[in-house]
Amino acid sequence: MTVKKICCIGAGYVGGPTCAVIAYKCPGIQVTIVDLNQARIDAWNSDNLPIYEPGLEDVVFARRGKNLFFSTDVDKAINDADLIFVSVNTPTKKTGMGAGSAADLAYVESATRRIAEVATSSKIVVEKSTVPCRTAQSMRTILEANCRENIRFDILSNPEFLAEGTAITDLFNPDRVLIGALQTEEGLKAQQALVEIYTHWVPIERVITTNLWSSELSKLAANAMLAQRISSINALSAICEATGADVDEVAYACGRDSRIGPKFLKASVGFGGSCFQKDILNLVYLAEQFHLPEVAAYWRQVVIMNEYQKERFVHRIISTLFNTITNKKIAVLGFAFKKDTGDTRESAAITLIKDFIQEHARVHLYDPKVEHAQIYMDLIEPGVADSKAQVEKHLTICSSAYEACQDADAVVVVTEWDEFKDTHLDYQKIYDSMHKPAFIFDGRLILDAPKLRKMGFKVEVIGKHNLAGTA
Ligand SMILES: NC(=O)c1ccc[n+]([C@@H]2O[C@H](COP(=O)([O-])OP(=O)(O)OC[C@H]3O[C@@H](n4cnc5c(N)ncnc54)[C@H](O)[C@@H]3O)[C@@H](O)[C@H]2O)c1
Ligand SMILES: O=c1ccn([C@@H]2O[C@H](COP(=O)(O)OP(=O)(O)O[C@H]3O[C@H](CO)[C@@H](O)[C@H](O)[C@H]3O)[C@@H](O)[C@H]2O)c(=O)[nH]1
Numbered sequence: 001m002t003v004k005k006i007c008c009i010g011a012g013y014v015g016g017p018t019c020a021v022i023a024y025k026c027p028g029i030q031v032t033i034v035d036l037n038q039a040r041i042d043a044w045n046s047d048n049l050p051i052y053e054p055g056l057e058d059v060v061f062a063r064r065g066k067n068l069f070f071s072t073d074v075d076k077a078i079n080d081a082d083l084i085f086v087s088v089n090t091p092t093k094k095t096g097m098g099a100g101s102a103a104d105l106a107y108v109e110s111a112t113r114r115i116a117e118v119a120t121s122s123k124i125v126v127e128k129s130t131v132p133c134r135t136a137q138s139m140r141t142i143l144e145a146n147c148r149e150n151i152r153f154d155i156l157s158n159p160e161f162l163a164e165g166t167a168i169t170d171l172f173n174p175d176r177v178l179i180g181a182l183q184t185e186e187g188l189k190a191q192q193a194l195v196e197i198y199t200h201w202v203p204i205e206r207v208i209t210t211n212l213w214s215s216e217l218s219k220l221a222a223n224a225m226l227a228q229r230i231s232s233i234n235a236l237s238a239i240c241e242a243t244g245a246d247v248d249e250v251a252y253a254c255g256r257d258s259r260i261g262p263k264f265l266k267a268s269v270g271f272g273g274s275c276f277q278k279d280i281l282n283l284v285y286l287a288e289q290f291h292l293p294e295v296a297a298y299w300r301q302v303v304i305m306n307e308y309q310k311e312r313f314v315h316r317i318i319s320t321l322f323n324t325i326t327n328k329k330i331a332v333l334g335f336a337f338k339k340d341t342g343d344t345r346e347s348a349a350i351t352l353i354k355d356f357i358q359e360h361a362r363v364h365l366y367d368p369k370v371e372h373a374q375i376y377m378d379l380i381e382p383g384v385a386d387s388k389a390q391v392e393k394h395l396t397i398c399s400s401a402y403e404a405c406q407d408a409d410a411v412v413v414v415t416e417w418d419e420f421k422d423t424h425l426d427y428q429k430i431y432d433s434m435h436k437p438a439f440i441f442d443g444r445l446i447l448d449a450p451k452l453r454k455m456g457f458k459v460e461v462i463g464k465h466n467l468a469g470t471a
Contacts (some may be wrong), residue, residue: 020063034422035070054168078118090130113138132220162174231305247464274345333366335375335414401419
């Protein structure tokens with residue numbers, strides 16, 4: 001079977017870029033990306049796309065209106081398509097059974113039910129969302145119980161591995177594409193149809209075909225292992241700070257072992273993003289459901305270590321600032337969960353700033369990409385700041401790093417934006433404008449600490465022994 005029309009349900013960080021790249025690489029396939037959120041679709045159809053991702057505009061503007069369409073007409077797009085990606089959100093459940101760890105599959109179920117209700121011809125349905133192992137089975141049961149006569153649905157699992165900030169390069173040149181299918185004649189045919197789409201630009205040897213359950217579990221496993229590396233190096237960063245070992249040197253020395261490898265060993269203030277914590281907790285819940293408490297505890301520790309890393313950094317800041325930050329001006333550089341994205345989901349900056357607010361500091365924040373409205377939304381929390389007005393009492397959003405640092409007692413680097421590096425910012429100018437002693441806390445290991453110390457800064461770096469007094 002050759003796919004001619006694709007529908008993608010969910011125009012978010014994954015559905016948008018992924019299916020825009022399919023349209024770009026396969027001009028003969030018509031791709032329609034649909035969402036219930038009218039504002040999001042309007043933004044996809046405008047000059048101001050709803051998400052920031054380097055290279056995304058070039059891809060969208062090249063194909064939009066030709067073979068790439070964005071719409072809220074979900075039913076029409078479902079009906080027209082031969083193949084449907086389900087790329088809706090699967091957040092951690094907040095209430096009810098499994099609250100705090102299980103994935104909320106309500107959006108997946110409602111998209112699946114919609115497909116069953118409106119489809120008048122057979123479809124390949126592709127799970128693109130990250131889901132617990134065996135979700136495809138539930139989707140199949142729903143589809144088969146609700147569809148019209150003489151219609152069949154073949155379900156594939158095709159998890160997405162793109163990282164935000166590098167989504168377009170990841171999609172153009174993926175390490176691998178993973179496609180899981182039921183090992184039946186029809187399942188394998190559907191799998192082949194999706195393989196043919198990706199091999200328009202991905203070398204066949206990078207396309208991995210597996211059974212459905214391996215594919216679903218591999219996505220959770222990959223994220224758990226990536227996050228585990230970060231928690232491992234962050235755990236070592238605490239030992240480095242206590243002993244005088246340097247975490248960058250330790251990461252380099254370990255990473256030179258080809259069995260370990262150099263990537264994903266950058267110590268930090270803690271990992272953020274919408275996926276790592278959610279997907280590990282999802283794995284934890286799965287293990288608990290299968291009565292594997294030791295397995296669940298093993299993976300949960302990755303998240304516990306991440307929380308500890310954020311707390312540790314806050315404690316270090318407060319204790320260095322003479323055990324109080326009340327009324328002190330703290331300049332926070334960065335609010336996004338990593339550089340080159342405007343996404344703030346689970347960003348370490350949110351935890352840090354909430355802690356600073358509770359300590360009655362005056363926070364002055366600058367981030368080059370995050371929308372101001374998003375910052376307020378992220379910081380409103382009962383008991384911390386109940387409303388935007390309450391947040392504004394403690395927080396000023398600035399339009400440059402220099403403005404944020406003016407008269408500050410301390411600068412805290414939370415996101416590793418290139419523009420915060422000492423090769424881009426004039427730190428002498430910042431030092432001159434600050435209260436003295438001028439403290440700087442590098443939560444991302446992006447600054448040249450010896451150089452800043454020579455200027456007069458008191459510098460504290462994650463994973464490095466406190467040399468502020470001696471350097
Ligand atoms: N963000 C990432 O970098 C990333 C990477 C790989 C995998 N994933 C996974 O991909 C999935 C989507 O993540 P995201 O970041 O794109 O989420 P998102 O919240 O940005 O987008 C999901 C979209 O789906 C829409 N939606 C929900 N239910 C719908 C329905 N029934 N019909 C139509 N639209 C509906 C929402 O309005 C929203 O716009 C998640 O399972 C996530 O874990 C995310
Ligand atoms: O050595 C490192 C690498 C990353 N991070 C942090 O870890 C978080 C996640 O970073 P990254 O993985 O680059 O971004 P995501 O967009 O969250 O991508 C992850 O999550 C996606 C969603 O499932 C997967 O598709 C990707 O493969 C996986 O890398 C960010 O806060 C980073 O700053 C570190 O602290 N140290």
